[in-house]
Amino acid sequence: MPRIHRRKRSPVHSARLGSRGRATRERLKTAARCVLDRKGYSQMTVADVTKEAGVAAGLFHRYFPDLRTLTIELLGEVMAELGDTARIERGIGRGDWWGRIRSHIVPSVENHALRPGLVRAMNQLADEYPPFRAQLRDFYKTQLQLLSAQMPRLFPEAKLSATEALLIAYALGGISEAALRERYILRNSALRELQFTPEEMADWLAMLVYRALFAANPPAGRLDGAARLLAVKARAPRPGKNGRSSRKATTG
Amino acid sequence: MPRIHRRKRSPVHSARLGSRGRATRERLKTAARCVLDRKGYSQMTVADVTKEAGVAAGLFHRYFPDLRTLTIELLGEVMAELGDTARIERGIGRGDWWGRIRSHIVPSVENHALRPGLVRAMNQLADEYPPFRAQLRDFYKTQLQLLSAQMPRLFPEAKLSATEALLIAYALGGISEAALRERYILRNSALRELQFTPEEMADWLAMLVYRALFAANPPAGRLDGAARLLAVKARAPRPGKNGRSSRKATTG
DNA sequence: GGCATAGTTGAATCCATATTCAACTACAAA
DNA sequence: TTTGTAGTTGAATATGGATTCAACTATGCC
Numbered sequence: 315m316p317r318i319h320r321r322k323r324s325p326v327h328s329a330r331l332g333s334r335g336r337a338t339r340e341r342l343k344t345a346a347r348c349v350l351d352r353k354g355y356s357q358m359t360v361a362d363v364t365k366e367a368g369v370a371a372g373l374f375h376r377y378f379p380d381l382r383t384l385t386i387e388l389l390g391e392v393m394a395e396l397g398d399t400a401r402i403e404r405g406i407g408r409g410d411w412w413g414r415i416r417s418h419i420v421p422s423v424e425n426h427a428l429r430p431g432l433v434r435a436m437n438q439l440a441d442e443y444p445p446f447r448a449q450l451r452d453f454y455k456t457q458l459q460l461l462s463a464q465m466p467r468l469f470p471e472a473k474l475s476a477t478e479a480l481l482i483a484y485a486l487g488g489i490s491e492a493a494l495r496e497r498y499i500l501r502n503s504a505l506r507e508l509q510f511t512p513e514e515m516a517d518w519l520a521m522l523v524y525r526a527l528f529a530a531n532p533p534a535g536r537l538d539g540a541a542r543l544l545a546v547k548a549r550a551p552r553p554g555k556n557g558r559s560s561r562k563a564t565t566g
Numbered sequence: 567m568p569r570i571h572r573r574k575r576s577p578v579h580s581a582r583l584g585s586r587g588r589a590t591r592e593r594l595k596t597a598a599r600c601v602l603d604r605k606g607y608s609q610m611t612v613a614d615v616t617k618e619a620g621v622a623a624g625l626f627h628r629y630f631p632d633l634r635t636l637t638i639e640l641l642g643e644v645m646a647e648l649g650d651t652a653r654i655e656r657g658i659g660r661g662d663w664w665g666r667i668r669s670h671i672v673p674s675v676e677n678h679a680l681r682p683g684l685v686r687a688m689n690q691l692a693d694e695y696p697p698f699r700a701q702l703r704d705f706y707k708t709q710l711q712l713l714s715a716q717m718p719r720l721f722p723e724a725k726l727s728a729t730e731a732l733l734i735a736y737a738l739g740g741i742s743e744a745a746l747r748e749r750y751i752l753r754n755s756a757l758r759e760l761q762f763t764p765e766e767m768a769d770w771l772a773m774l775v776y777r778a779l780f781a782a783n784p785p786a787g788r789l790d791g792a793a794r795l796l797a798v799k800a801r802a803p804r805p806g807k808n809g810r811s812s813r814k815a816t817t818g
Numbered sequence: 819g820g821c822a823t824a825g826t827t828g829a830a831t832c833c834a835t836a837t838t839c840a841a842c843t844a845c846a847a848a
Numbered sequence: 849t850t851t852g853t854a855g856t857t858g859a860a861t862a863t864g865g866a867t868t869c870a871a872c873t874a875t876g877c878c
Contacts, residue, residue: 319832492737502736505732584855624859
């Protein structure tokens with residue numbers, strides 16, 4: 315966590331900047347995006363950013379009070395792009411759950427594939443700075459609620475409360491979160507060798523989410539990269555009366 | 567990330583410590599466990615630990631070269647306890663997948679419930695220090711491989727490679743990881759109000775994992791807390807020929 | 819050109835923490 | 849009781865950044 319000291323002479327307000335100033339401010343932001351992606355938030359220093367921007371160290375504080383403020387501004391912009399749920403859901407039929415799930419996962423895969431460092435930085439900042447954590451949570455929540463808000467009506471017999479639905483939504487969100495972190499952020503070499511395209515990755519993850527949610531495979535027509543997964547399923551769809559009967563599923 | 571400076575006069579080797587020394591070393595470890603749980607790794611300072619232990623600041627370096635070393639020693643011990651997979655799998659029948667999944671999740675839930683801070687600290691340290699990241703990955707991998715190693719044989723028709731199975735295992739691991747983080751580490755207030763016991767939480771998560779893996783509900787006999795989830799499933803088990811047909815699942 | 823203002827520089831300073839160490843204390847063996 | 853050694857203390861010092869600021873430069877306007 316970049317140390318933040320107390321003194322603070324506030325930077326020049328953006329509105330009072332001339333065009334040269336605005337340009338420099340942008341240069342710093344671009345540099346920061348780059349450093350953030352390379353080193354992550356908790357390793358970033360002011361010197362990293364000014365060096366990357368090709369600018370004297372002291373200039374930083376003319377434009378930003380500290381690294382955290384800059385980072386929040388930056389990541390906020392990324393989130394705004396990503397979180398355009400209207401765009402994500404465009405063209406998805408109301409009952410087309412396979413399509414909906416998949417089209418929520420696709421941009422997330424792309425984001426991890428394209429700027430893994432930024433995703434990591436987001437998590438670091440959220441871990442260290444509660445207000446941003448809240449912001450990030452809201453961001454996810456908005457996404458998750460598109461799913462969880464439907465659940466009670468989708469499965470009336472289960473009598474799910476809104477909160478129970480939320481728990482399920484968080485859990486399902488973890489499916490792609492974990493896989494994408496392992497593949498793109500930690501760059502697990504085995505997973506890299508799979509050479510999945512982002513599309514295929516999205517197919518596989520959407521498949522798992524769909525199955526966890528519906529206890530069934532998605533409609534077979536449009537599975538694309540994930541069709542092979544249809545064969546991943548219990549051998550005996552109707553096991554006997556007690557748990558032991560599932561022993562049949564074993565190999566050998 | 568606690569700063570680690572260069573100089574370093576190495577601490578007294580454990581073997582040369584008298585009984586008083588060993589006791590103090592333990593006291594520091596206990597204190598560190600406590601601070602770690604309270605503040606996490608990246609906020610912890612040497613002063614925190616010595617203060618908690620009720621000991622002069624300088625004494626720390628007689629026993630440990632730096633915070634990271636101490637933390638690794640500590641978390642390694644926690645992992646050793648947790649990773650006793652022999653114990654976890656004891657008494658589980660070979661084909662009893664519901665039992666196996668559930669009994670892997672239970673200790674993880676307990677760990678989150680009991681010492682959420684330590685789990686968080688593990689992630690922070692792994693994020694900041696690659697060697698520990700490798701160690702942690704190995705730890706999970708051991709667990710995951712109990713699952714992924716079986717998959718190719720479990721679903722021969724899917725022709726899963728070992729790596730593809732691993733991807734699935736990571737993804738499934740994310741289910742409980744995300745839910746437990748949200749509930750116990752971030753202390754999401756809505757989820758807390760659910761008042762799930764660790765047992766119930768484990769039941770729900772195991773249920774979702776089982777479904778994602780087998781595209782079916784687990785055998786009905788032993789679901790305990792999660793029985794209600796059986797009703798969470800697609801209304802039309804055999805949708806028509808193309809994707810659109812799943813529209814039936816919609817409310818209204 | 820002369821002037822005013824915005825923008826830039828980097829050496830000086832500040833700060834929170836880590837790390838050392840010389841002096842001190844507690845204990846145990848002789 | 850003496851004395852040697854392990855253990856402890858906390859003030860002094862070292863570090864790696866962040867932050868400031870007085871001097872400097874570029875730009876645009878008259």
